[in-house]
Amino acid sequence: MTDPQFKELFEDCLEQIESLSKAKGSEYSPDTDRLQNFKEGSKVSGLPVKTYAWALVCKHITSVRQHNLGEVILSQEQLREKYGDIRLYTILLEGIERYA
Numbered sequence: 001m002t003d004p005q006f007k008e009l010f011e012d013c014l015e016q017i018e019s020l021s022k023a024k025g026s027e028y029s030p031d032t033d034r035l036q037n038f039k040e041g042s043k044v045s046g047l048p049v050k051t052y053a054w055a056l057v058c059k060h061i062t063s064v065r066q067h068n069l070g071e072v073i074l075s076q077e078q079l080r081e082k083y084g085d086i087r088l089y090t091i092l093l094e095g096i097e098r099y100a
Contacts, residue, residue, distance in 0.1 A: 016084045017091070024088065035092065035100050049100050050093070057089040 001009070028037040035049070041056075042049040060082045066072040067079065074082070 013084075013087065016080070017087050020084050020088050021091075035095060038092065038096065039100070050096050053089065053093055053096055057086060057093065060085045060089070 025034055029035075033039070038049050038053045038056075041047075042052045045052055047055070063072070063074070064079065064082050064086070067074040
């Protein structure tokens, strides 16, 4: 990957994460707390908030791993969605560290 290709990918990922954040935010956090879904899931599961959030990230990481091992074949569109979810979850995990 050349530097211009990386820059193009980076900008594309930023656009994707912004769009995904807006869509998922309105779906999972109807009020002003973007961590609400994690806090509620924590209560329901009995897990600490960080543990619950990490489990959700692991679901996507596991799916990508299965693809990389050839166990499951994902389309480029499916992979892009998984990578976008992973990126967004890592930002939310950092938010849990800072604000929860």
